[in-house]
Amino acid sequence: MRERLGGARAPSTVPSPSFAYVAGWVLVMLLVVEAVTGAALAAFYSPSTTDAWASIAYVQDSMPGGWFVRGLHHHGASALVIVSGLHLVQTAIWGSHRKPREVVWWLGIVLLLLVLAFAITGYVLRWDQSGYWANQVEIGIAAGTPVIGGTIKSLAIGGNEYGNLTLTRFYAIHVTLLPAIMVLLVIGHIGIARRIGATPHWKRAAAAVSVPRWPQQSFRNVIAMAIVFAALLAYNLSQHGADLSAPADPTAAFDARPLWYFRWLFALRHLAGSAEQLVAMAVPALLMGYLIALPLLDRNPSPHPRKHVLAFASLVGVLAFIGLLTLMSVMADAGDDAYNDRIRKADKHAQRLRWLASQNGVPATGPQDLLETLPMYRARTLWSQRCAECHDPSSVDRKGPIITVGHGSRANLTAFLKAPSSDEFFGRTKLAKTEEAMKPVELAPAEIGDLVELLYAESGAGDIDKAKVERGKALFGNNCTDCHSLDDGVSGGAGPGLARLKSRDWFTSYIGNPKAAVHMGDKSEMPRFDHELTIVERDLIAEYLVWLRTHSKADLERLGPL
Numbered sequence: 001m002r003e004r005l006g007g008a009r010a011p012s013t014v015p016s017p018s019f020a021y022v023a024g025w026v027l028v029m030l031l032v033v034e035a036v037t038g039a040a041l042a043a044f045y046s047p048s049t050t051d052a053w054a055s056i057a058y059v060q061d062s063m064p065g066g067w068f069v070r071g072l073h074h075h076g077a078s079a080l081v082i083v084s085g086l087h088l089v090q091t092a093i094w095g096s097h098r099k100p101r102e103v104v105w106w107l108g109i110v111l112l113l114l115v116l117a118f119a120i121t122g123y124v125l126r127w128d129q130s131g132y133w134a135n136q137v138e139i140g141i142a143a144g145t146p147v148i149g150g151t152i153k154s155l156a157i158g159g160n161e162y163g164n165l166t167l168t169r170f171y172a173i174h175v176t177l178l179p180a181i182m183v184l185l186v187i188g189h190i191g192i193a194r195r196i197g198a199t200p201h202w203k204r205a206a207a208a209v210s211v212p213r214w215p216q217q218s219f220r221n222v223i224a225m226a227i228v229f230a231a232l233l234a235y236n237l238s239q240h241g242a243d244l245s246a247p248a249d250p251t252a253a254f255d256a257r258p259l260w261y262f263r264w265l266f267a268l269r270h271l272a273g274s275a276e277q278l279v280a281m282a283v284p285a286l287l288m289g290y291l292i293a294l295p296l297l298d299r300n301p302s303p304h305p306r307k308h309v310l311a312f313a314s315l316v317g318v319l320a321f322i323g324l325l326t327l328m329s330v331m332a333d334a335g336d337d338a339y340n341d342r343i344r345k346a347d348k349h350a351q352r353l354r355w356l357a358s359q360n361g362v363p364a365t366g367p368q369d370l371l372e373t374l375p376m377y378r379a380r381t382l383w384s385q386r387c388a389e390c391h392d393p394s395s396v397d398r399k400g401p402i403i404t405v406g407h408g409s410r411a412n413l414t415a416f417l418k419a420p421s422s423d424e425f426f427g428r429t430k431l432a433k434t435e436e437a438m439k440p441v442e443l444a445p446a447e448i449g450d451l452v453e454l455l456y457a458e459s460g461a462g463d464i465d466k467a468k469v470e471r472g473k474a475l476f477g478n479n480c481t482d483c484h485s486l487d488d489g490v491s492g493g494a495g496p497g498l499a500r501l502k503s504r505d506w507f508t509s510y511i512g513n514p515k516a517a518v519h520m521g522d523k524s525e526m527p528r529f530d531h532e533l534t535i536v537e538r539d540l541i542a543e544y545l546v547w548l549r550t551h552s553k554a555d556l557e558r559l560g561p562l
Contacts, residue, residue: 022224023087029225030080037073047171048164050366052127053247060244061358071241079232080115081261092315101196102295107189109291114182119259121174132248133256141280246350247367264325375559379544382537401425405556408502408549413452417441431523451475458501491517507542
């Protein structure tokens with residue numbers, strides 16, 4: 001009966017025990033690793049634009065052992081590609097692509113394509129800058145396919161632009177459709193291969209005797225799987241899992257690079273210049289067509305490698321071509337200082353956002369608002385956009401008094417009373433050069449201290465000396481009322497009113513309209529902001545300015561950059 005079925009060997013035998021037969025079982029082991037780690041990651045993943053990056057960042061940076069599981073999944077995909085390539089070459093050397101094993105070869109090609117499809121659909125699920133922009137390139141290439149390109153793009157992204165539907169579709173393909181197809185094809189591939197039997201070495205091709213897989217071949221399979229798995233573990237530990245860049249931002253430029261096994265195509269597109277779209281589609285199609293046609297082109301029945309040197313050499317040539325282009329792309333990036341500087345900055349930004357996510361969580365509005373979790377982020381942003389140019393001590397175009405840490409403190413007020421027209425205060429304004437400019441206060445140091453305590457108390461500070469405040473009131477009445485007033489809402493005549501000076505309410509009012517009579521009147525060069533900033537935004541800046549009064553430069557630095 002077995003002869004009538006084509007002389008198939010029993011599935012439990014091999015021509016002879018050899019490590020040449022272990023690649024298939026190593027691939028099965030890696031697929032199991034991908035399935036197990038993928039299932040673990042799926043338990044924490046949320047396929048939406050507001051939650052995808054956040055869930056990955058949580059696994060990577062907050063979940064115990066999460067980085068290890070994610071790294072195994074990520075690097076396991078690379079291991080699958082490497083072992084698949086080696087298996088492809090090994091089967092070609094042994095002539096396993098020829099009749100009657102051409103179906104096994106073709107199924108292997110389809111499985112290799114599925115592995116690449118897993119990589120494409122999985123990379124975008126990170127929803128970080130790397131995955132987002134790499135997928136843009138991939139979908140762009142597919143969209144250039146004649147006739148059906150538009151349909152492919154529409155089906156992939158689920159609309160006119162990337163969004164929740166894009167993630168949902170790629171996630172569904174990655175965790176349901178592709179695994180189902182993979183399982184069926186692996187079963188078919190192994191089943192047909194076992195039915196036909198393993199290809200014997202050409203030196204033993206004439207031998208009719210086969211040996212049981214157990215224990216010698218099975219032992220070799222286990223050794224190979226253990227070695228590959230140990231190498232995967234070691235590499236994963238050395239890399240501390242997989243990378244994760246900043247959250248996907250369609251408005252921010254990013255130097256996207258595909259996964260390493262697509263770098264050859266990335267390099268080829270650049271070499272092709274204006275013909276990159278055509279080359280990006282034609283070359284992979286030609287290479288895949290060659291691999292599919294190889295069993296039909298190589299029909300010599302002799303098992304000796306010399307009879308198939310053209311087929312083998314062409315396959316090695318294809319792989320060498322791909323390897324050379326990959327190396328060119330990597331070396332070009334390594335020698336591009338501007339690119340590496342941008343990558344370093346992007347990495348630093350990503351690390352900062354990941355740290356914020358681990359410390360403060362990701363806002364419900366999505367990771368793009370992570371910076372909002374920084375202390376006084378909105379206030380500091382408004383300050384840098386609206387105020388810093390004229391008031392920050394580092395500004396080369398400063399036009400007004402310096403406002404920084406210690407602003408409104410006792411020391412700051414003392415320095416002002418002694419030299420109001422100095423560079424630190426009004427020295428760079430037009431007012432400082434006129435007769436209307438405030439003159440230095442000529443009082444004894446103790447009296448200046450009492451006057452400062454009075455002004456400091458107006459800010460609402462809680463650490464005041466009441467006795468000094470009372471003495472300061474008397475000094476103010478005798479020396480300052482010709483120009484100033486401490487009555488709420490009352491201007492002082494020649495100078496601004498000082499009621500609630502440098503309090504939160506005073507700052508909010510002053511920012512809104514410094515030209516008001518109660519403030520600087522027509523002497524102010526500062527524009528009014530009550531039309532450009534809302535009351536909430538002005539109050540946020542005021543809160544920040546009050547915070548500066550009681551904090552140091554070190555405290556400001558600890559807030560971190562914007």
